[in-house]
Amino acid sequence: MATKVVMEALSPTMEEGRLVKWSKNEGDQIKSGDVLAEVETDKAVMELVARGDGVLRKRLANEGDASPVGTLLAVIAAPDENIDSIVGSAAGAAAPAAAPAQPAPTAQADKAAEPAATPAAAETKEAAATSSVPRSPSQSQGEASTPPPQRTAGPAPGAPPRPAPPAPPRAPSAPAPPRGNGSSRPPAPQAGGRQRTSPLARRLATEKGIQLGGIQGTGPGGRIVKRDIENAKATGGAAARSAAADRLATEGDFKDVPLTQIRKTIAKRLAESSGPIPTFFLTAEFDATRAAELRTQLAEMGDQYKVSFNDIVIKGVALALAEHPEVNAHWLGDKIRYFNRIHVAMAVAVEDGLITPVLFDADRMTLWDISGKARDLAKRARERKLTPEEYTGATFTVSNLGMFGIDQFTAIINPPEAGILAIGGVEEKPVVIDGQLEVRQRMRVTMSCDHRAIDGATGAKFLQTVRGFIENPLSLII
Amino acid sequence: MAVLTYRDALTQALREELQRDDRVFLMGEEVAQYNGAYKVSKGLLDEFGPMRIVDTPITELGFAGVGVGAAMVGLRPIVEFMTWNFALLALDEVVNAAAKTFYMSGGQFKMPMVFRGPNGAALQLAAQHSQAWESWLAHIPGLKVLTPGTPADAKGLLKSAIRDDNPVVFLEGEMLYNTKGEVPEGEHIVPIGVAELKREGDHCSVITHGKMVLVAMRVADDLAKEGINIDVVDLRTVRPIDVEAISRSVQKTNRAVVLEEGWEICGMGSQVVDFIQRECFDDLDAPVLRVHQEDVPMPYAKNLERAAKPDAGKTIAAIKKVMYLD
Numbered sequence: 001m002a003t004k005v006v007m008e009a010l011s012p013t014m015e016e017g018r019l020v021k022w023s024k025n026e027g028d029q030i031k032s033g034d035v036l037a038e039v040e041t042d043k044a045v046m047e048l049v050a051r052g053d054g055v056l057r058k059r060l061a062n063e064g065d066a067s068p069v070g071t072l073l074a075v076i077a078a079p080d081e082n083i084d085s086i087v088g089s090a091a092g093a094a095a096p097a098a099a100p101a102q103p104a105p106t107a108q109a110d111k112a113a114e115p116a117a118t119p120a121a122a123e124t125k126e127a128a129a130t131s132s133v134p135r136s137p138s139q140s141q142g143e144a145s146t147p148p149p150q151r152t153a154g155p156a157p158g159a160p161p162r163p164a165p166p167a168p169p170r171a172p173s174a175p176a177p178p179r180g181n182g183s184s185r186p187p188a189p190q191a192g193g194r195q196r197t198s199p200l201a202r203r204l205a206t207e208k209g210i211q212l213g214g215i216q217g218t219g220p221g222g223r224i225v226k227r228d229i230e231n232a233k234a235t236g237g238a239a240a241r242s243a244a245a246d247r248l249a250t251e252g253d254f255k256d257v258p259l260t261q262i263r264k265t266i267a268k269r270l271a272e273s274s275g276p277i278p279t280f281f282l283t284a285e286f287d288a289t290r291a292a293e294l295r296t297q298l299a300e301m302g303d304q305y306k307v308s309f310n311d312i313v314i315k316g317v318a319l320a321l322a323e324h325p326e327v328n329a330h331w332l333g334d335k336i337r338y339f340n341r342i343h344v345a346m347a348v349a350v351e352d353g354l355i356t357p358v359l360f361d362a363d364r365m366t367l368w369d370i371s372g373k374a375r376d377l378a379k380r381a382r383e384r385k386l387t388p389e390e391y392t393g394a395t396f397t398v399s400n401l402g403m404f405g406i407d408q409f410t411a412i413i414n415p416p417e418a419g420i421l422a423i424g425g426v427e428e429k430p431v432v433i434d435g436q437l438e439v440r441q442r443m444r445v446t447m448s449c450d451h452r453a454i455d456g457a458t459g460a461k462f463l464q465t466v467r468g469f470i471e472n473p474l475s476l477i478i
Numbered sequence: 479m480a481v482l483t484y485r486d487a488l489t490q491a492l493r494e495e496l497q498r499d500d501r502v503f504l505m506g507e508e509v510a511q512y513n514g515a516y517k518v519s520k521g522l523l524d525e526f527g528p529m530r531i532v533d534t535p536i537t538e539l540g541f542a543g544v545g546v547g548a549a550m551v552g553l554r555p556i557v558e559f560m561t562w563n564f565a566l567l568a569l570d571e572v573v574n575a576a577a578k579t580f581y582m583s584g585g586q587f588k589m590p591m592v593f594r595g596p597n598g599a600a601l602q603l604a605a606q607h608s609q610a611w612e613s614w615l616a617h618i619p620g621l622k623v624l625t626p627g628t629p630a631d632a633k634g635l636l637k638s639a640i641r642d643d644n645p646v647v648f649l650e651g652e653m654l655y656n657t658k659g660e661v662p663e664g665e666h667i668v669p670i671g672v673a674e675l676k677r678e679g680d681h682c683s684v685i686t687h688g689k690m691v692l693v694a695m696r697v698a699d700d701l702a703k704e705g706i707n708i709d710v711v712d713l714r715t716v717r718p719i720d721v722e723a724i725s726r727s728v729q730k731t732n733r734a735v736v737l738e739e740g741w742e743i744c745g746m747g748s749q750v751v752d753f754i755q756r757e758c759f760d761d762l763d764a765p766v767l768r769v770h771q772e773d774v775p776m777p778y779a780k781n782l783e784r785a786a787k788p789d790a791g792k793t794i795a796a797i798k799k800v801m802y803l804d
Contacts, residue, residue, distance in 0.1 A: 001803065001804065198762060198763045198764060199759050199760050199761070199762050199763075200732050200760065200761055200762055200763040201763060202760075203760045203761075218802070219764070219802055220802075225763050225764065225802055226732060226763040227802070
């Protein structure tokens with residue numbers, strides 16, 4: 001049985017992927033689970049794995065090609081299996097791009113001779129001949145736009161076809177009508193504007209918190225079936241959301257508090273005034289002299305003890321969040337979710353953008369755990385090697401531009417998180433302490449708060465606690 | 479446990495019930511002196527005599543009516559039709575008299591009788607003598623319709639049928655009479671309306687009854703070699719249907735194929751699929767497929783007859799389709 005290799009949705013938001021590198025050649029023996037290619041998604045470079053056994057018979061995409069999710073990339077089949085219809089249907093889907101739309105019967109005579117129209121025509125003829133028999137998946141790609149009559153009353157498979165039904169109004173030799181803008185995207189899920197999903201798959205997706213939108217169905221006509229939900233879990237893809245959801249939604253790990261009327265009114269009025277997220281900013285200047293001294297001392301102890309200011313801030317924020325759960329929250333529209341666990345994301349600049357890998361349970365990590373993990377995450381983020389599970393599921397985010405010489409900035413909240421802390425650079429400044437002018441290491445931080453969830457005083461108290469940890473950094477080590 | 483043919487299991491049930499209750503008697507064409515067209519009543523005339531084992535003229539409507547009358551006055555007749563194809567002539571008595579008298583008499587007349595005989599196709603008996611009638615009969619409120627597929631069920635269900643106070647249609651099979659199986663001795667009762675899971679597997683449910691149980695079991699053996707394990711749900715009774723057993727299986731496997739001997743349109747499978755879509759909607763991962771006789775009068779030619787009948791190959795294809803394996 002032939003297996004179609006399609007561009008899969010490997011991240012929750014992926015709509016298109018670039019085939020970076022083929023890992024297998026045509027003719028290679030393939031086992032289910034083998035890595036076929038590397039695919040660059042909008043977030044990372046991921047592995048595309050085989051979903052069937054056989055020989056890699058045909059590669060249909062070149063390295064460097066970008067293809068929409070669902071595009072047929074290759075065919076795995078038995079060595080002697082005829083895959084013309086599968087490869088042909090890919091060509092057929094692309095045909096309208098080559099041969100512009102002309103379903104009008106008058107134009108038929110010329111167009112019928114065009115080679116580009118042939119696969120589509122053959123497919124249609126086949127559809128007419130077997131129209132009452134449920135069609136196999138490999139045929140079904142074109143089915144959505146040419147629904148055979150009597151689909152619901154088909155006799156058993158393997159049964160001889162009934163007397164052919166009257167020819168459909170569309171002449172059998174006409175090429176398939178153009179699909180969308182003629183892209184090579186398989187038409188099935190889009191044709192009706194509705195994703196087909198088996199009832200069971202729909203239920204499982206709901207239970208697991210998987211978004212169906214990110215999944216490419218492998219059933220007839222692109223139907224999402226049980227195995228697609230199971231595979232989604234295994235390969236990341238839409239399951240990232242599920243893994244994150246699982247992590248965040250474990251019973252007892254959070255407390256949902258329904259909105260009170262006053263909270264509702266505050267939310268509504270503030271949102272009206274200030275855009276979708278009514279944000280306010282709290283700026284404070286911390287004394288980082290001791291933190292700097294601590295860094296120096298630790299560095300002198302050896303490389304394995306080295307920590308960065310960023311590590312110190314993350315640890316301080318994590319501990320402060322533990323004391324201020326009202327800040328460790330998500331705004332969910334009809335309720336605010338307060339988390340018992342603390343997952344701190346850190347913004348990492350990557351080429352063309354940024355990504356926020358997460359330090360899970362950061363409050364329970366030692367400073368050195370955080371340091372090692374943060375370095376690893378940042379490195380892999382820049383290499384685009386993070387898995388979706390590693391950059392989703394945060395309860396709070398820290399963004400640091402200190403290393404770029406920025407004194408102070410405001411960060412944009414990553415919804416549904418309720419807050420984000422922006423860290424500026426540490427620099428020497430003259431400050432007055434007990435009436436004396438002294439030179440101290442100072443650090444300016446700005447917290448952006450979603451006012452619907454966090455009030456000014458709440459944020460301020462949280463920052464006060466963070467200040468306590470940063471200014472007394474031994475508390476972060478003990 | 480004794481291994482008996484389906485035929486001998488029926489004979490044993492008849493004998494035991496005739497011995498147990500002297501209101502029970504058997505009548506039909508050739509049941510007495512000829513020992514039955516298919517020898518189901520072999521030896522019974524000698525044992526019970528011509529008052530209890532009664533040959534009738536070739537008058538299906540007539541002797542079915544005699545049976546109805548006998549049941550109304552307290553006897554427990556078993557009416558044998560040489561085949562259910564001939565029983566078409568008697569359907570007025572079955573449908574209008576037997577099935578409705580208890581209801582229309584306000585419960586004054588019970589109808590403790592059994593209509594039995596072979597149903598469905600054998601080999602090359604052509605269009606008029608190769609028909610499976612269960613969906614016709616199961617359509618009628620007031621009837622119970624039993625379709626045993628194994629010798630043990632044949633015995634156990636026939637005893638239940640004879641003891642039931644309602645008219646029971648009992649569908650046997652010419653191709654089943656010589657099949658063998660273990661049959662419990664003596665008081666072996668199979669309750670009416672209870673399906674049996676004859677094979678257990680997780681991948682797909684095959685729901686079937688009667689002669690097709692044998693096909694399903696062969697399919698289960700063949701697919702097991704490929705690592706595909708199916709549930710075989712033998713309905714045994716097609717009216718009333720054991721919906722719970724169907725649901726249990728489909729909720730486990732998430733997919734189903736309904737296999738029957740009769741035609742597609744308004745077949746038993748139509749009803750089973752309806753139960754499944756109602757009870758198991760959220761459990762289904764694929765549309766339910768049906769395997770049945772092709773929508774034609776049964777051809778006489780051997781090759782065409784084979785092509786028209788439901789078989790293991792068609793069933794395997796349907797199973798693979800609902801498993802998205804093809």
